[in-house]
Amino acid sequence: MSDLARARLFHGDNLVACERLLDEKIEVDLVYLDPPFGVGATHGARTRAGEERSRRTTAAYDDPWDGVDRFVGSLEARLVALRAILSARASVYVHLDWRAVHDTKVAADRVFGRSAFRGEIIWVPGNGARSTKAWGATHQTILVYTADARQSPPKPPWIFDAEAVREPYAAGSAAEHFDKLDEQGRRWRERTVMLANGPKTYRYEMSRGRRMGTVWTDCPSMSANTPRAKETTGYPHQKPEKLLERIVRASSEPGAIVLDPFCGSGTTLAVAARLGRRAIGCDASALAVETTRARLSSQAVEVDVEQP
Numbered sequence: 001m002s003d004l005a006r007a008r009l010f011h012g013d014n015l016v017a018c019e020r021l022l023d024e025k026i027e028v029d030l031v032y033l034d035p036p037f038g039v040g041a042t043h044g045a046r047t048r049a050g051e052e053r054s055r056r057t058t059a060a061y062d063d064p065w066d067g068v069d070r071f072v073g074s075l076e077a078r079l080v081a082l083r084a085i086l087s088a089r090a091s092v093y094v095h096l097d098w099r100a101v102h103d104t105k106v107a108a109d110r111v112f113g114r115s116a117f118r119g120e121i122i123w124v125p126g127n128g129a130r131s132t133k134a135w136g137a138t139h140q141t142i143l144v145y146t147a148d149a150r151q152s153p154p155k156p157p158w159i160f161d162a163e164a165v166r167e168p169y170a171a172g173s174a175a176e177h178f179d180k181l182d183e184q185g186r187r188w189r190e191r192t193v194m195l196a197n198g199p200k201t202y203r204y205e206m207s208r209g210r211r212m213g214t215v216w217t218d219c220p221s222m223s224a225n226t227p228r229a230k231e232t233t234g235y236p237h238q239k240p241e242k243l244l245e246r247i248v249r250a251s252s253e254p255g256a257i258v259l260d261p262f263c264g265s266g267t268t269l270a271v272a273a274r275l276g277r278r279a280i281g282c283d284a285s286a287l288a289v290e291t292t293r294a295r296l297s298s299q300a301v302e303v304d305v306e307q308p
């Protein structure tokens with residue numbers, strides 16, 4: 001069996017797993033990390049049909065909140081360990097919410113260098129607001145870093161394929177602006193802009209879609225968390241495959257090594273393997289490891305479960 005149909009899965013602390021990968025001289029091309037957000041609870045998994053969130057009895061993982069300094073300190077140690085195993089063209093996606101994203105941004109700048117920060121994705125899971133006491137959060141933030149751009153000698157550029165992740169034009173724009181038809185019946189538009197050396201006309205094909213921006217509203221969390229959805233495993237805070245697919249397509253090439261050090265139900269690994277990347281995951285929870293192993297096996301991916 002080729003490397004592409006195999007995945008490595010560490011059961012244990014990701015800090016130790018990173019040391020192991022460093023010892024093995026593995027260089028990782030893409031890291032997506034979705035740590036516990038510091039909610040101050042133990043999250044339960046849905047292991048039986050019809051089990052409600054509040055009645056779940058199977059503990060999946062602890063998500064303590066001991067203050068922002070501890071949270072960021074623990075995450076920063078992991079970012080430092082990850083930095084040591086990045087390939088020169090690597091990207092790191094750090095998925096958090098309002099509780100600690102701002103403090104983590106400052107810490108991540110320290111680790112990777114301010115110039116390695118490539119922006120942030122605002123992910124809108126689409127669940128609606130819950131709080132009655134303050135603004136209910138309806139988005140999460142994914143910070144994007146590349147391997148430190150300040151290193152000397154300069155490293156080659158990071159991987160980013162904007163063409164792999166185009167999105168459809170907004171319905172209003174499609175109806176309003178794409179008013180021309182070519183010989184094959186495809187809709188297109190022209191736009192002329194004034195440049196310093198005169199006017200320039202650009203042609204846009206509607207079927208090509210537009211470049212992806214940073215506010216993502218089209219990857220609903222429901223597709224990963226409702227019992228009826230095909231990809232749902234019952235593991236808490238499972239992320240939608242569409243979200244990971246976009247990240248993996250944009251920031252890695254076929255054959256690249258993709259690492260998820262807080263892999264939970266294995267969404268990143270499942271997507272990476274399907275797209276022909278080499279997947280490595282780690283989780284401290286036995287349930288997460290079993291869920292990921294079963295999920296990958298159902299995709300005909302052979303999984304090597306290891307102690308880090």
Ligand SMILES: C[S@@+](CC[C@H](N)C(=O)[O-])C[C@H]1O[C@@H](n2cnc3c(N)ncnc32)[C@H](O)[C@@H]1O
Pocket residue numbers: 012013014015034035036037060061062235236237238239240261262263264265266267268282283284285288
């Ligand atoms: C929010 S969940 C990840 C969900 C995942 N993105 C998915 O789509 O299923 C966070 C995971 O981090 C794991 N975790 C927490 N601390 C860890 C550590 N130090 N090392 C490895 N895994 C850890 C938890 O067990 C939990 O499964």
